[in-house]
Amino acid sequence: MIRTKLFTMLLLLGLISMASTMNSASAAPVLNSGSSSGDVWDLQYRLKTHGFYTQELDGKYGAHTKSAVYGFQKEYGLSADGITGSRTWSVLKKHSLNINEMDIMARTIYSESRGESYTGQVAVGAVVMNRIQSNQFPNTIKGVVFEKGAFTAVDDGQYWLTPNRTAYLAALDAVRGWDPSKNSLYYFNPDTATSAWIWTRPQNLKIGKHIFAS
Secondary structure, three states: OHHHHHHHHHHHHHHHOHHHHOOOOOOOOOEOOOOEOHHHHHHHHHHHHOOOOOOOOOOEOOHHHHHHHHHHHHHOOOOOOOOEOHHHHHHHHHOOOOHHHHHHHHHHHHHHHOOOOHHHHHHHHHHHHHHHHOOOOOOOHHHHHOOOOOOHHHHHOHHHOOOOHHHHHHHHHHHOOOOOOOOOOEEEOOOOOOOOHHHHOOEEEEEOOEEEEO
16 A cells, blocks of 8 residues: 555656756766755655655755755765765666666566566566666666667567556566575576577576566
């Protein structure tokens, strides 16, 4: 129930702030107390998905935002000063998504695993996050998902199906750090896989129809 309420709140707030977040944080600006911009909207949204920021999104870098940044920095081993500089942005982007990127995640989960259990859907999202955080893959969700040949649903067009609520909830759980895949970087359906190479990857576990591998 708490997760569902959080998702609904984030979705509504994200839609309200979408115009502000579309171009936000692209230049990784330094943000501090008194900053007020679309970049602050983006920062607050990312921090809210992880539970560090608990207030209404307002695009203003006040005491609550600074405290949330400080909490994030401590959690991820950064110099904790409450200032959002390039290093904080870099780590934050590897462990969070903005509203537009959350839509990419939900579409990927829905198109790749909509017939799987909820845990199986979160696991697919976790693989995407693991790739973003790995130096073996692009460091953005757009780069990961649209890398040539990376996802069958992108190749066959199913990616453009409209995701349901469950897919968005699974996306939120994956972004917040739930990883049923056990740090996997790959997954495949053994009944339909045509790549001999994928079978060479160390297998971690099977959830539903998907084998998750490193």
